[in-house]
Amino acid sequence: MKASTPPPATIAQSHLDALKAIAGPGGWFESDSDTLAYRQSWRYGYTGTTPLVLRPKMTAEVSEIVAYCSQHRIAIVPQGGNTGLTFAGQPRETMGEIVVSTERLNKIRNIDLANDTITVDAGVVLQTIQEAATAKNRLFPLSLGAQGSCRIGGNISTNAGGVQVLRYGNTRNLVLGLEVVLADGRVWDGLRSLRKDNTGYDLKQLFIAGEGTLGIITAAVLRLFPLPTTSETAWIAVESPAAGVALLGRMKERMGEAISAFELIRRSIVDFTIQGVPGNEDPMRDVHPWYVLMDVSSQGAPGSLHEPLTEALASAMEDGIAQDAIIAGSTQQSKKLWKMREDMAEGQRAAGGSIAHDISVPVSDIAAFVAEADAALEKAYPGIRHCCFGHVGDGNLHYNPVRPVGWTQDRYMQEYQAVNRIVHDIVIAHRGSISAEHGIGRIKLAENTHYKSAVELDVQRAIKRALDPLGIMNPGKLIEM
Ligand SMILES: Cc1cc2nc3c(=O)[nH]c(=O)nc-3n(C[C@H](O)[C@H](O)[C@H](O)COP(=O)(O)OP(=O)(O)OC[C@H]3O[C@@H](n4cnc5c(N)ncnc54)[C@H](O)[C@@H]3O)c2cc1C
Numbered sequence: 419m420k421a422s423t424p425p426p427a428t429i430a431q432s433h434l435d436a437l438k439a440i441a442g443p444g445g446w447f448e449s450d451s452d453t454l455a456y457r458q459s460w461r462y463g464y465t466g467t468t469p470l471v472l473r474p475k476m477t478a479e480v481s482e483i484v485a486y487c488s489q490h491r492i493a494i495v496p497q498g499g500n501t502g503l504t505f506a507g508q509p510r511e512t513m514g515e516i517v518v519s520t521e522r523l524n525k526i527r528n529i530d531l532a533n534d535t536i537t538v539d540a541g542v543v544l545q546t547i548q549e550a551a552t553a554k555n556r557l558f559p560l561s562l563g564a565q566g567s568c569r570i571g572g573n574i575s576t577n578a579g580g581v582q583v584l585r586y587g588n589t590r591n592l593v594l595g596l597e598v599v600l601a602d603g604r605v606w607d608g609l610r611s612l613r614k615d616n617t618g619y620d621l622k623q624l625f626i627a628g629e630g631t632l633g634i635i636t637a638a639v640l641r642l643f644p645l646p647t648t649s650e651t652a653w654i655a656v657e658s659p660a661a662g663v664a665l666l667g668r669m670k671e672r673m674g675e676a677i678s679a680f681e682l683i684r685r686s687i688v689d690f691t692i693q694g695v696p697g698n699e700d701p702m703r704d705v706h707p708w709y710v711l712m713d714v715s716s717q718g719a720p721g722s723l724h725e726p727l728t729e730a731l732a733s734a735m736e737d738g739i740a741q742d743a744i745i746a747g748s749t750q751q752s753k754k755l756w757k758m759r760e761d762m763a764e765g766q767r768a769a770g771g772s773i774a775h776d777i778s779v780p781v782s783d784i785a786a787f788v789a790e791a792d793a794a795l796e797k798a799y800p801g802i803r804h805c806c807f808g809h810v811g812d813g814n815l816h817y818n819p820v821r822p823v824g825w826t827q828d829r830y831m832q833e834y835q836a837v838n839r840i841v842h843d844i845v846i847a848h849r850g851s852i853s854a855e856h857g858i859g860r861i862k863l864a865e866n867t868h869y870k871s872a873v874e875l876d877v878q879r880a881i882k883r884a885l886d887p888l889g890i891m892n893p894g895k896l897i898e899m
Contacts (some may be wrong), residue, residue: 425493433490434470437516442701445522447471452780456517457509460501460564461767461774466496466509475522477597477605477636483518484634493890494518496630498541499563500507502776504859504893506629507572515893517874520571523636526550534642535594535611540635544626546630559586559678563760567622577627579757579855581713584811585678586643588855589626595639596622597736601632601886611639624881629857630892632885646715649678650723651752652731655706655742660785663712664739664761669712672730676723677804679713680811682784685737686820687762687807694768695761706741710810713752714845723789763805763816771821772805772828772836779850790844796839799833813852817841836867842890850889858896867898 448470457466472478494514497507509515519670520541527537531554538547542847544565546733550556552790562572562580574596579588586592595610608622626637656662662682669677685707692698701709714723726797727745734740746752765774788806795802801822808815819837821830842852846869858866867875876896882889889899 424490425514425888426534427512427515429469429516431494433486433492435544436517437470437472437483437486437492440479441472441474442479445473445475445479445736447473453517456497456500456519457468458500458510458596459505461503462505463620464505464508466512466515467504467511467891468509468515469513471517471519472524473519474498474509480484480518480599480634480636481603481605484599487516487890488602488888491592491611491888491890492506493702493893494630494634494879495892496571496575496634498569498575499543499567500572502572502775502859503570503856504853504860504861506576506892508622508861510894517636520569520634520636523571524886527637529554529556529642530611531556533611535613535639536642537609538570539637540574544568544570544573548656551642552645553697554642556643558592558640558642560589565588565764570638574626574635574638575628575630576857577855579809579812579814581679581681583809583810583855584680585675585812590623593622593638594641596625596635598625598633599639601888601891605636606633609637624885625822627857629859630897631882631896632891634891635844639817640758644717646678646717646858648718648720648723649713650727650744651746651755652710652712652727653711653744653746654731654734654740655700655702655704656708656710656740657710658785659704659788660811661739662708663781663784665710665734666781666811667879668734668737668739669730669818672733673714673726674864675721676714676716677712677811678715679711680809681711681759681807682708682810682815683711683759683762683804683807686803686805687765690756690759690769690805691757691761694765695778698758698761698765701755701758702742705741711741722769742764745773766805766816766818769805771825771827772818773830773834775817775838775841775845775852776814776854776856777845777850777852778812778816779845779848780834781810781813784810784813784815784851787844787848787850788817789809794835794840795846798836809855810852813850829899842869860895863895863898866896
C-alpha cells in the first residue's frame with residue numbers, strides 16, 4: 419500500500435477497543451467533551467474530530483499502539499501540549515484519526531552535570547525542564563510564550579525557536595539524542611548524549627521539525643548551559659525596523675556574546691497587548707513607532723553588565739540609532755517587560771482578525787521586507803492595520819496584519835490566501851522562509867508546495883515514503899503527498 423493512498427476514513431469499533439486495552443484504565447478519552455481540548459487549535463478556533471485520544475505512559479505502550487495502528491492502517495496524530503499554531507497537532511475532520519498524547523510520558527530520566535545534558539520523556543512540559551535545569555545551576559535556554567503548557571516532544575517536532583535563538587540556537591541545536599517509535603512500531607534508541615558522532619546520516623534530524631509525520635518521539639537528550647550569574651533587560655525606542663537592525667549591530671559590537679535576546683516590536687502590538695491582556699502597561703511615557711526588547715547576560719559578577727549596557731545604549735542614542743531607553747531596575751521590572759512580550763500572541767488573538775505570517779529573511783533584509791510588505795498590503799487593502807513583532811536578531815518576524823477598520827473578521831478571513839500570497843512573494847524575493855519557527859502543519863501546506871522546488875519536494879516525499887510507507891503518521895500535515 420502506498421503512502422499516497424489515504425488510510426480509511428473511519429475506524430472499526432473493534433480496533434478502538436483493542437487500542438483502549440493497550441492504553442489501559444485512565445489511558446484514553448472518547449467522549450466529545452473529554453476529547454475537545456485535544457481537537458481544538460489555540461489560534462483561529464479550528465476543531466477537528468476523533469473517536470479516541472490515547473494517553474500512553476511509557477515507550478513500550480506507544481510502541482504497541484503504533485504497531486497495532488500500522489498493522490490495521492489506522493492514522494495517528496501525535497500530540498504534545500497542543501499549543502502549535504499551524505493545525506499540525508489536531509486531527510482532521512474525518513473521524514479517521516486517533517490522537518496519541520504524550521502528556522503521561524512526563525518523567526525527567528536523568529541529569530548529567532559533567533556532560534551538561536538532561537534526558538527527558540517527550541511529554542515533559544518545557545517549563546518543568548527549565549526549572550529542573552535551574553535547580554542544578556544550569557540553563558535550558560529554549561524559552562517561548564507557551565512554555566507553561568507546550569511539551570518538549572512538540573518543541574522538537576516543530577523545531578521551536580523562541581526568544582534566545584540568537585545566542586543558543588533553535589531546538590535543533592539543543593537536541594543531542596532521541597528515542598523514537600517508528601511508524602511500524604519499532605523503537606529507535608538514538609538516546610545518545612554525544613557532541614561528536616560521525617557514523618553516517620544523522621537520523622534524529624529527520625524527526626526534528628518532522629511534525630509527527632515520521633514517528634513519535636518518546637524521549638530526548640538535551641544540552642544544558644551554564645546558568646548566567648548576571649543579566650540586564652532593556653526596553654528601547656527606535657524609529658524604524660532599519661534603526662532596530664542598526665541597534666542590533668551596535669549592541670553586538672559593544673556587548674558581543676552577552677546578547678541573549680533581541681526582539682523588535684511594533685507599537686500596534688503594544689496597544690493590542692495592553693488593551694487585551696490584563697497586567698500590562700506602557701513601559702515608556704512617550705509613544706514611539708517601534709521598540710526593541712533586549713536581554714544581555716553573562717557569567718560575570720552581579721551587576722557587571724549594567725555599566726557597559728548603559729554606555730552602549732547612550733552611544734546608540736547619541737548617534738540617533740535609538741530614541742530612548744529604559745534598563746529594568748529590578749528582576750520584577752524585567753519580568754514585567756518580558757510578560758508583555760510573552761503576552762503578545764494573546765494580545766494579537768484578543769485584537770481579532772489578524773492574518774499571521776511567521777517569516778524569516780536575512781537580518782540585513784528585515785527593513786526592506788517590512789517596507790515592501792506594508793506598501794503592498796496598503797495598496798491591496800486600504801486601511802489595513804500593520805502589526806508585527808518577533809525575533810529580529812534571527813531575522814524572524816511575526817508579521818500579522820490586522821483587518822481594516824470596519825471589516826468583519828469573516829470578510830478579512832476570506833482574503834486569507836490572497837494576503838498570504840502578497841506577503842510570502844516578498845519573503846521569497848528576499849530568499850526568506852514562509853515558516854521560520856512554527857512549522858507547516860495544514861495552514862501552510864499549499865504555500866509550502868507552491869514555493870518549494872520540485873527537487874526538494876521530491877526528496878522530502880521520498881523520506882516520508884521510506885519511513886512511513888502506509889502514510890499513517892499525521893497524514894495531511896507538513897508535506898503534500
Ligand atoms: C502563546 C504562544 C506563544 C508561542 N511562541 C512561540 C515562539 O516564540 N516560538 C516558537 O517556535 N513557537 C511558539 N509557539 C508555538 C508552539 O508553542 C510551539 O510550536 C511548540 O513547540 C509546540 O509544542 P506542543 O507541545 O504544544 O506541540 P503540539 O502543538 O502538541 O504539536 C506540534 C506538532 O508536533 C507534533 N508532535 C507533538 N509531540 C510529538 C511527539 N512526541 N512526537 C512526534 N510529533 C509530535 C504534533 O503532531 C504537531 O505536528 C507559541 C504558541 C503560543 C500559543
